[in-house]
Structures are given as structure tokens and as C-alpha cells.
Amino acid sequence: MNQVTASSQNRYAVKSVGARLSLVEKAVWHARALALGFKRLVFPIRHTHRYPYVRAIPSARNYRGMIVLLDEKCNGCSLCARVCPAAALKMITVEQGEKRPVINYERCVFCGYCVDICPTEALYHTNVHDLVFMNRDSMIFMLDRFTKEPEEPEHVKKVRVVLDEERGLRYVPVGSDSE
Structure with a gap:
């Protein structure tokens, strides 16, 4: 040791x-x-600078955001639920015995296995990577919410996180010259 x-x-x-x-x-x-x-x-280092009114955007273009289901493409094969390492996806039975996935974002680790394994490409990642939930029940997306893209609030100011050697993390507004 x-x-x-x-x-x-x-x-x-x-x-x-x-x-x-x-x-x-x-x-x-x-x-x-x-x-x-x-x-x-x-001199505190503020990692959550005025959150949720100011949000940091992800630095990579291929950042995995919230997952959305295209219900018309889903064939109910359950591969997404079986491959999920966090057991965040569950299959529920809808009309006429068809199965559809629902997601619990409390458990989801955004690994993307469900999106990759879907044979019909019914699941995809959105650009929305950061949502605030007020309670645990709102983190479970049933079929009605899972088929719609989440909307970001309009009053949110977007910033980019920049590493400053003296102060740690610094938040620069997107579109600013000091990026």
C-alpha cells in the first residue's frame, strides 16, 4: 500500500x-x-453556478442526451430492456398485447446501449442533456412522455465551461469572445 x-x-x-x-x-x-x-x-470554486438558470452546454457534439422513443418504429422486441446495464428500461404491455419500453431516468446512466442495439432505430439521443426533476416520480417517463422530445426552458442562459488555472472552472457565455 x-x-x-x-x-x-x-x-x-x-x-x-x-x-x-x-x-x-x-x-x-x-x-x-x-x-x-x-x-x-x-475563493470558492462553483461547479453549479446559478443552476438551473445558467446551464453548461456539453463540449462534444456527440454527447448523449435524453433518450426518445419513436413509437411507430418500435416492434416490441425487448432488446433495449435486456441490454440496459442499469435496468432503467422496462417493457409494458399496451393495446392488443404489444410491448413498449418506458424509461426511469433515476437509473439511466446514458450508456447508449439501448440506442445502439435497437434493430429498428426506434430509440435515439436528443441534444437535451440536462433536465431538472422535482421528485422521483417525474423521472419515470411512461409512453406518453417517452415519445416526445424534452424541451429546455427558454429562460436558461447557456455557458461553456473553461478550465482556469488560477480559479478552477470558469463559465463563459456561449457566443462570447473570451472562449
């Missing part, structure tokens, strides 16, 4: 457990931890 200790050449170096830290080294580590805590108290 290894533990991380300070080094003059490298900020973090691995030191074996057999070599114990001296009392001075322990005090230095505790002082650094306290200093970092006070620094973040005064």
Missing part, C-alpha cells in the same frame, strides 16, 4: 507505508489542508 507525500522535485510522490511520516511532515500536511480549506472558503 502506498501513500502520497511531498517532494521537492515533484509536488506529489509515492512513499511506501513502511517509511512513517515524521511529526513535522504530518504538521506540514495538516497545515496545507487547512490553508486549502480557508482558500476555498474565501
Whole structure:
């Protein structure tokens, strides 16, 4: 087993457990931890900057968003529900004994296996990647909601997340010159 200790050449170096830290080294580590805590108290790194009124857009174009079902293409084969590693998709019986999937976004990990395995391409990812749910029941999309693309609120300002070496994450409005 290894533990991380300070080094003059490298900020973090691995030191074996057999070599114990001296009392001075322990005090230095505790002082650094306290200093970092006070620094973040005064200059916090805000990962959820005014969320949900300001939302970060994904950086990649192929980012997997919410999943939507095209009901007219679905043949009820249940492959999507069987391949789902999180058991987020379940099959329900609708009129005339046909089966259709419903999704529980509380369990979904957005792996995309269901979209990839669908032989009729009845499932697809949307560009909406971020929705706020007020309770757990609203995270279960039955057939009526699962067949419609989710809409993003219009009052939301979109930002891009930029890594700043001094402050951590910084939020830049989309379309701004400082990107």
C-alpha cells in the first residue's frame, strides 16, 4: 500500500507505508489542508453556478442526451430492456398485447446501449442533456412522455465551461469572445 507525500522535485510522490511520516511532515500536511480549506472558503470554486438558470452546454457534439422513443418504429422486441446495464428500461404491455419500453431516468446512466442495439432505430439521443426533476416520480417517463422530445426552458442562459488555472472552472457565455 502506498501513500502520497511531498517532494521537492515533484509536488506529489509515492512513499511506501513502511517509511512513517515524521511529526513535522504530518504538521506540514495538516497545515496545507487547512490553508486549502480557508482558500476555498474565501475563493470558492462553483461547479453549479446559478443552476438551473445558467446551464453548461456539453463540449462534444456527440454527447448523449435524453433518450426518445419513436413509437411507430418500435416492434416490441425487448432488446433495449435486456441490454440496459442499469435496468432503467422496462417493457409494458399496451393495446392488443404489444410491448413498449418506458424509461426511469433515476437509473439511466446514458450508456447508449439501448440506442445502439435497437434493430429498428426506434430509440435515439436528443441534444437535451440536462433536465431538472422535482421528485422521483417525474423521472419515470411512461409512453406518453417517452415519445416526445424534452424541451429546455427558454429562460436558461447557456455557458461553456473553461478550465482556469488560477480559479478552477470558469463559465463563459456561449457566443462570447473570451472562449
